[in-house]
Amino acid sequence: MKAIRIHEHGGADALKWDDIPKPELSVNQVLVDIKATSLNHLDIWVRKGIPGVPLPLITGSDAAGIISEVGDGVKKSRIGEKVMIQPLIFCGKCASCNKGKENLCKSMGIMGENCQGVNAERITVKESQAIPFPDQLSFEAAASFALVAQTSFQMLVSRANLEAGEFVLIWGASSGVGSMGIQIAKALGATVIAIAGTNEKCEKAGLLGADHILNYKTDDILGEVKTLTNGKGIDVVFEHVGQETWNISMKSLARGGRVVTCGATTGFKANLNLTHLFFKQQTILGSTMGPKSSFEGAFTLLNEGKIKPVIDRIFPISEIQSAHEYLESSMQFGKVVLSYE
Numbered sequence: 001m002k003a004i005r006i007h008e009h010g011g012a013d014a015l016k017w018d019d020i021p022k023p024e025l026s027v028n029q030v031l032v033d034i035k036a037t038s039l040n041h042l043d044i045w046v047r048k049g050i051p052g053v054p055l056p057l058i059t060g061s062d063a064a065g066i067i068s069e070v071g072d073g074v075k076k077s078r079i080g081e082k083v084m085i086q087p088l089i090f091c092g093k094c095a096s097c098n099k100g101k102e103n104l105c106k107s108m109g110i111m112g113e114n115c116q117g118v119n120a121e122r123i124t125v126k127e128s129q130a131i132p133f134p135d136q137l138s139f140e141a142a143a144s145f146a147l148v149a150q151t152s153f154q155m156l157v158s159r160a161n162l163e164a165g166e167f168v169l170i171w172g173a174s175s176g177v178g179s180m181g182i183q184i185a186k187a188l189g190a191t192v193i194a195i196a197g198t199n200e201k202c203e204k205a206g207l208l209g210a211d212h213i214l215n216y217k218t219d220d221i222l223g224e225v226k227t228l229t230n231g232k233g234i235d236v237v238f239e240h241v242g243q244e245t246w247n248i249s250m251k252s253l254a255r256g257g258r259v260v261t262c263g264a265t266t267g268f269k270a271n272l273n274l275t276h277l278f279f280k281q282q283t284i285l286g287s288t289m290g291p292k293s294s295f296e297g298a299f300t301l302l303n304e305g306k307i308k309p310v311i312d313r314i315f316p317i318s319e320i321q322s323a324h325e326y327l328e329s330s331m332q333f334g335k336v337v338l339s340y341e
């Protein structure tokens with residue numbers, strides 16, 4: 001069988017379409033024939049060089065396919081199910097896991113980063129990671145859901161405790177987490193101010209339900225925020241851009257406001273005015289992926305029709321190098337998908 005692997009870190013040309021043995025099933029595992037996968041910025045960071053990545057590595061975290069075989073302990077009736085892959089890895093035994101905080105597990109990982117990923121013709125996963133998805137979803141849509149939805153739900157609901165009627169500022173509205181964050185925030189009854197970098201992306205953010213859309217290249221973000229909130233400021237800032245946006249994020253915060261961040265795409269250094277932080281009783285929250293409960297919460301919203309995967313473009317898996325380059329160009333709105341058909 002074939003799989004996309006990296007043997008060394010580097011550019012898109014580090015991605016190789018390798019022949020590898022068919023994976024062997026273990027107890028409580030299922031074999032999934034992959035039909036579609038999607039890219040995340042995590043794939044680019046892994047390819048370029050995150051310390052500790054096991055090489056050679058099958059890339060990718062998000063996938064959908066059909067269960068073709070099951071291991072001991074799994075009901076045969078699951079064969080033929082259409083499933084999406086929940087990519088969080090955890091031990092299931094430690095104190096954090098027992099409290100339902102699997103993303104705080106010391107063994108926590110993500111497929112395609114800490115262990116082998118999903119960009120292969122077939123993969124084996126724990127039965128609990130193979131989640132049947134609604135019939136109305138295509139394989140491409142199902143492959144575009146798990147990581148960004150789990151991450152965004154954890155940020156807004158579990159970490160920031162976003163409430164109905166609050167103002168939320170969503171940076172990077174065109175990204176996978178940004179486009180999902182807009183929808184989750186609206187489902188919670190928040191007023192969403194989305195930020196993008198082109199007029200076309202701003203229009204698409206509006207179609208997803210954003211109440212106000214700002215173009216960071218042409219608009220005075222702080223001035224517009226002050227006007228839109230009647231001087232109050234933002235209750236929750238949804239951060240994943242990092243260094244280039246951090247100062248604006250902090251200055252835009254209301255009293256009691258929260259910044260929740262899951263990334264630092266433009267750099268990890270940030271300035272912090274401690275006087276403002278304690279005087280205005282503000283909070284800075286880090287967030288990585290999310291426990292099973294965050295996936296389940298987002299999945300409930302999906303089944304209720306309140307959120308949906310957003311697909312920008314579909315590439316054949318044979319063009320994965322071009323797909324990586326396209327994602328790096330920041331031209332997309334939503335997810336970049338790889339089809340195995």
